[in-house]
Each structure stands twice: as structure tokens, then as C-alpha cells.
Amino acid sequence: MEYLWKQKPKTSQPAIDQLSKEINVNLTLANMLINRGVESFEQAKSYFRPSLTSLHDPFLMKDMTEAVERIQVAIAADEKIMVYGDYDVDGTTAVSLMYGFLKTFYSPVVFYIPDRYKEGYGISEKGVRFAAENGIKLIIALDCGIKAIEKVALAKELGVDFIICDHHTPGEELPDAIAVLDAKRKDCNYPYKELSGAGVGFKLIQAIAIKREIDSSQLDAYLDLVAVSIAADIVPITGENRILAYYGLDRLNNTPRPGLKALMLSSNLEKDIGISDVVFKIGPRINASGRLEHAKASVELLISSDLEGAMERAKVVDEVNATRRNFDENITKEAFEMIASREEMAEWNSTVLFKNDWHKGVIGIVASRCIEKYYRPTIILTESNGKATGSARSVVDFNIYQAIEECADLLDQFGGHMYAAGLTLPVENVPAFQEKFEAVVKGRIQEIHRKPVIEVDDELLLDQINYKFYNILKQMAPFGPGNTEPVFRIANVYAEDVTVLKDKHLRFKIVQDGQVTTPVCLGFGMADRAKDPDLTTVNMLRGKMRFDIVAEMRENVFRDKSSLQLYVKDIKFD
Known part of the structure; x- marks a missing residue:
């Protein structure tokens, strides 16, 4: 690409x-x-030395006072509380956080995760009726609920109150809940708008702690969960998220809860765990249960109190994740074949695919795989409970939620944000939706959206690459959206000592103005790049052709010896 x-x-x-x-x-x-x-x-000073004291007052969030007062009433009346959350990483970490916190001082608390296949995304009628039938008077919903108008109304009829903690974009109407905590509400003046679902949950437990005079240091135990939610939900690593991620990763590296420790061990993660480790190793394992079976297994793992029990649960989650990978690979292959077999799709600005037997649990991953290959806004649909249900993923700076919103007349429901969304529609509407969505994307998409963008911080000369410089770069972590890992351009170089690793990766050194690099360059998956059989990247590197690279600076530790390496993101030859 x-x-x-x-x-x-x-x-x-x-x-x-x-x-x-x-x-x-x-x-x-x-x-x-x-x-x-x-x-x-x-x-x-704030950037390099984030402080938990810089977190905003939780009571600045609209409806926070009402939320805390209702929880206080429930506790005083010995009412049952249900903690309800979505089945993805953000939802399960948020439920684990809220459930774990409330359980430290109040016993009548249960948690509930909807079944992806029987209940679908968000607040379900089954969940509401379960609460009413079991004498639950208050539901705290996390990472979902902002559009659950009808379900919250049903709960009210059945004598069940709702507190909603969400971070998704609200519709024109808000649910008639006791409190709706969502910084994206138009009438909410909370200073930071990009919290994850677990982040909103953390603000609520902050507020409860203030009201109940619980020492704020007791909340530190939940920061590892918040960091995992921030990483996995791809929210910006700015403002409060950066503070929460900074301290959450510190806890993850030093004193993680048993459930996360077990996942780290099963992922072969030992130290210096960063945002990308959570995204690619810890997050998928937590997600696996909700994708293929039931996400309550992930919550049970995350709230485990001992490592031995957590390791047993992590083993089960690992097995489910391996099965998930097989589904993912097979369906991705089918999706690619479907695109290749339809000539008209080559000219489209979007990808919308439907197959009734694709596994609902992995279609979001397949959408991301399609973007990696074809780079255009993508929706993958399958059939579930007689409806077409799908996951949408977007390219950089293209708002897929707004594009879907313009097709609302063809949909039963939808929700999400700029880069990811979910939707449900009648199966017979799929062809019309494909056409309308394509027309909407065609009208909105710009040239900048048609190729993946690598943002380059600056150009470096080889003699600027040293440990003094790198040690300051390290202090800019955690990296992620809004605070991306620094990328540098190194221009007018040629290669020496070119080696192909495992038939697909490249290892080489570069020379600039006669100076050979100390850092080794690694180009993952670059060995088979080619414009034609004679112009492979390997041949051009070995032919001493001049080129520019963009790369990230990393440290490699091998047998207790440290060295700098350049992780090459792209190569452009003269």
C-alpha cells in the first residue's frame, strides 16, 4: 500500500x-x-510529569450530583444495584471497575453483560426485565445507554432507575434516566470530552469517594483498568486520558490486578508495557469472550482476587482467542475474495459487504483488515436474529458515524463515534444501504482520505540519533491518538548489510554522507514489496539505490545489552 x-x-x-x-x-x-x-x-512540566491532582472535579460533569445522590439513597435503603456494561474491552473494564469499587463497601451489587447474539449491543429489554424480576432498583450502565430511550422508559415503568455513564455521541433526545453522564452532551460543560467508557465510570467512583469521604488513594487500584480501556477503545491520549493512562500503565507494569497479570503472562508481556501492547495483546484477549461466547468470563477474570484463579480463567480466554483468530482469518479471506470478484467495487469509495453466515463476533476485526488492504470507510454486515447487523470502521479524519447517520432512514438503529460504529437494519435494506452509503461517502471523502497518512514530526540527520535524544522521547509516552509516537524522516541514504528475516522482514543499516548508522533498521513485512518482479525493495536496497525512510526510534535489549533501532514505517526510493 x-x-x-x-x-x-x-x-x-x-x-x-x-x-x-x-x-x-x-x-x-x-x-x-x-x-x-x-x-x-x-x-x-504537566506534560512530562502528569499528576493525578490535575484531574478535573468530577462534579463538573452534568448530572453527577444526581447520580451520586441516587447511589447514596440505594445504599441507605439496602437496594440491589446492577452494574451493566457492553461486551467489549471498554465495557468489561468499566463494569469490573464499578463493580469492584462498590463491592468494597456495599454488598448487594451484581453485574450484567448482555449476550452479543441474543441481546445485541447496549441496553437490552432482557436485561431490564431481569433487573425488575430480581428486585433490582438501580442500574448503573457503563459504555452504553446514551440512545436507550425505549429501554430506560421500560425500566421506569417496571420501577427500575437508571444512571447512564457513556462516552458515545448522544442523539437529539436523551434517555429519561436519573442521571446521564456523558461529556459529549451539548449541555455538559465538563472540560474534557474524550473520556473512555471506563473513564466516565472512574469519574463516578471519584465523585462517590468524595461524597463518602473515601481516601482518593484507594482509587489507584482501578487505574490499570482505565488504562486498558483507553488503549483498547482508541480514544485520544490527551488531557485527562493522558494522566489516567500514564498512571494506569505504571500500575500495569508494577502492581497489576491478578486478572491483568494473568493476561500479561499469557501474552508474554513482562515489562515496559505500553499502549500498543494493550491494543495488540491484552485487549484482543479480553474481547475474545464477548466475540465468541459470553463476556462475563472477561469480567470474572478482571475481578479475580488471586493469581492462581486468574491464570485458570486466562487460559480459557486464551483458547477462545485462538478460535477467534481462526474465524477472523477465514472471514477476512472471504471478504477479500468478494471484493476482488466484483469489478465495480474497485472504483468505489467505500466497502460494504454482507454475508449471512459470517460470525458476528469478528466482523469488526474484518472491517479493520479490509481497511488495511483497501483503505476506505468499511462496513461488514452479517445476519443475526433475522436482521443485518454490522460493524463500521473508518480511515483517518473521515467521520463514519456521520455518514451512517445520513442513511438512518434505512436503519433500525446505530451508534458509535467518528472511527467506529455499529448498526442494525432489515436484511432487505442491505442493497439500498450499500448504494446510499457509497453515495454519501463519495460526496464527503477528500483526496487526503484516500491514502493512509504517516505524520512526520521532523527530519533528522544520522548524527542526531543518540541516547540523549531518545531518553527525552521516551518521557513523551504514553503514545497514542493525539500524542503519537514520534516519527522522523531520514533523507538521501543508501543501505548496507541487507538481510531478509523469515522471508518477509528486512534488516539493514543505512549510510548518509559516508556515515553508517549505529542503529539497525527493521522493516517489518517489507521484504515482499514490489512494483514489479525486478523492482523489489530488497533488490533496490542491495542495488545501493538512494532512498528516504520514515521511522520510529526504539530501544532493543538483548542479553542485557541495549541498542537503538529504527523501526521503518515506509521507504520511498528516488
């Missing part, structure tokens, strides 16, 4: 010079920091 290299803007030189002098960093670092919103000594 061809990538578009996008140089981040160069800030005004006086501003770069001033920040460089104020915090004693080189001009490249100063420019990078300004591009991340760090423009003064005080902002740099």
Missing part, C-alpha cells in the same frame, strides 16, 4: 527558540512539543 507522508507544521522560529531555551531541549524537540500543545515551561 502506498502511504502519504505528511510533515507536521513547523512552528514559528521565535516560539521554538523560546521553548528550547525555557526547558533546555534542542530545537527539534521544542517544535515537536509545540505541535503537541506544549508551549511553556508550566505546560511542559
